[in-house]
Amino acid sequence: MKSLEQYTRFIEEKIAGINLEEEPRKLYDPLRYFLSLGGKRMRPILTLISGELFQISNEESLSAALTIELFHNFSLIHDDIMDEAPVRRGKPTVHIKWNSSVAILSGDVLFVEGYQQLAKYTDKRLPILLKRFNETAIEVCQGQQLDMDFESRDDVTEEAYIEMIRLKTSVLLGCALEFGAILGNQSEETRNHLYHFGVSLGIAFQIQDDILDLYGDPELFGKQVGGDILSNKKTLLFLKAKAISEASKDARFGDLLQMAPTDSKIASAKKLFEEIDAKNASLETMNGYYSEAINSLDQLESKGLELGSLRELANFLITRKL
Amino acid sequence: MKSLEQYTRFIEEKIAGINLEEEPRKLYDPLRYFLSLGGKRMRPILTLISGELFQISNEESLSAALTIELFHNFSLIHDDIMDEAPVRRGKPTVHIKWNSSVAILSGDVLFVEGYQQLAKYTDKRLPILLKRFNETAIEVCQGQQLDMDFESRDDVTEEAYIEMIRLKTSVLLGCALEFGAILGNQSEETRNHLYHFGVSLGIAFQIQDDILDLYGDPELFGKQVGGDILSNKKTLLFLKAKAISEASKDARFGDLLQMAPTDSKIASAKKLFEEIDAKNASLETMNGYYSEAINSLDQLESKGLELGSLRELANFLITRKL
Structure with missing residues (x-):
């Protein structure tokens, strides 16, 4: 390999x-x-x-x-x-x-x-x-x-x-993988497993990107952290925090949105999203999609395919430093 | 038909x-x-x-x-x-x-x-x-x-x-015609004749459009005449007039370009382009491409194809009122 x-x-x-x-x-x-x-x-x-x-x-x-x-x-x-x-x-x-x-x-x-x-x-x-x-x-x-x-x-x-995010970023990963199976004249079932592996992995990767934007190590992440928070971008982290806050009538999320786009807004978001478990909930959702991806690989492996390289790639993509 | x-x-x-x-x-x-x-x-x-x-x-x-x-x-x-x-x-x-x-x-x-x-x-x-x-x-x-x-x-x-104009407007007409031949599993020679018929006809049609923009009957042409002249657009008529004027050191073309975009500029252009034969030269070029188009049809006809409908269409497209 x-x-x-x-x-x-x-x-x-x-x-x-x-x-x-x-x-x-x-x-x-x-x-x-x-x-x-x-x-x-x-x-x-x-x-x-x-x-x-x-x-x-x-x-x-x-x-x-x-x-x-x-x-x-x-x-x-x-x-x-x-x-x-x-x-x-x-x-x-x-x-x-x-x-x-x-x-x-x-x-x-x-x-x-x-x-x-x-x-x-x-x-x-x-x-x-x-x-x-x-x-x-x-x-x-x-x-x-x-x-x-x-x-x-x-x-x-x-x-x-x-x-x-499935449409914007993930289906193309699925298509890229399915192409290999089409070229190999594989059954629709095999094609589907590869496609769904790519789509699930893509969604997990994008959610990870959302989390890393706030919680990533700026040096490892390769871009400035907190950009999404500064612009009140509706990432999964944001939507989880919003839903949790609304359910518990917690006003702090609303206050956060009103803050000027400074470092202190980023620090407040980091703290709040951990406290109300929005970070963990996002990680959970991410892991759910990652499991789905691995599940698709397991199904392919049961057909006798040697999937070492795809497992390695999936692992590489999803274990960026949080 | x-x-x-x-x-x-x-x-x-x-x-x-x-x-x-x-x-x-x-x-x-x-x-x-x-x-x-x-x-x-x-x-x-x-x-x-x-x-x-x-x-x-x-x-x-x-x-x-x-x-x-x-x-x-x-x-x-x-x-x-x-x-x-x-x-x-x-x-x-x-x-x-x-x-x-x-x-x-x-x-x-x-x-x-x-x-x-x-x-x-x-x-x-x-x-x-x-x-x-x-x-x-x-x-x-x-x-x-x-x-x-x-x-x-x-x-x-x-x-x-x-x-x-060949690239921007004519090759698509050629492709449209060639598609029919591809669907009919025709030889490359037949495909080429249809393609070139479309391309030549397209060029002739576009040149006609340039001429009609200045000399067309506004009611029949469907848009205001003279628009190209008002904006000094480099149509074939314009380029012919420019080349003829430069060859004969005729300053009137340069004067025309300097005129403000009014009706009088349109009238001057009409007159000048007829006088220096730029209109006729453009018509000649148009007719040259139209002949090429008809020539492609003749070659197809010699293969036994019944081309009445294409001849009628070509004639319809190129005999708009000048």
């Missing part, structure tokens, strides 16, 4: 080798720029590892892996415009470095580049790959819309939040 | 019948709105008529026709943001009626809806359809980028302009 670094390097090399045209420069320079910003390349790696389960070589699953990664980058470029995000991976976003028109159009082209990778499979697997990819792409857009809708809504439930 | 109105009605019905989801409303309401704005539906009709040449029923070619039309609408939604266009078919554009984020994201979803139509072909035709559609979609984006680039460039040649 390769190390994660080896997989990442493999994907990086292949992304750098994608033959993008030169002209028009305002269409392709932004893509070269954005694709070179790096990242963990976790999604395409999932496709490679999933393919290996069914004796599909990395070279053969590469195009499907790239479809997922190019789509992911397309969605980041467009999301950054909508979210007015100035920075991505420490560098200016495309709409800042160029402008919104450039970001819209080069994003559109990147989306098609993803479909071009998929079109390299010209056999009977193509209709299944295309159908599942289309369904996933639409769900990711739905998730982004829900995420934007939630900003101005005060009635967001925990259930609605989980559905939003 | 059906009348154009019958084809349009058929497409309208099928578009209205596309099963879009209800939620999130900000994602799907804009699509229902935009798709209901109508239009000639010329592109999907081309696919239907092309399919008929090879005994493909309209029902069978419908999904391919819808792929083209949904893509066209997606590109209009995104172009309208980039061009800051407030009105489309007499109604507010999506980014005006909602906002830019809504227009970006609902456009993205519409793009995928197009691919979902294509994914309905699950046999050996799918890889070819998908490959040609991807290539065309990328070219349309390239054309839009060139069009935006040209706004700030003073060195646009006639050749570069033709290449821009």
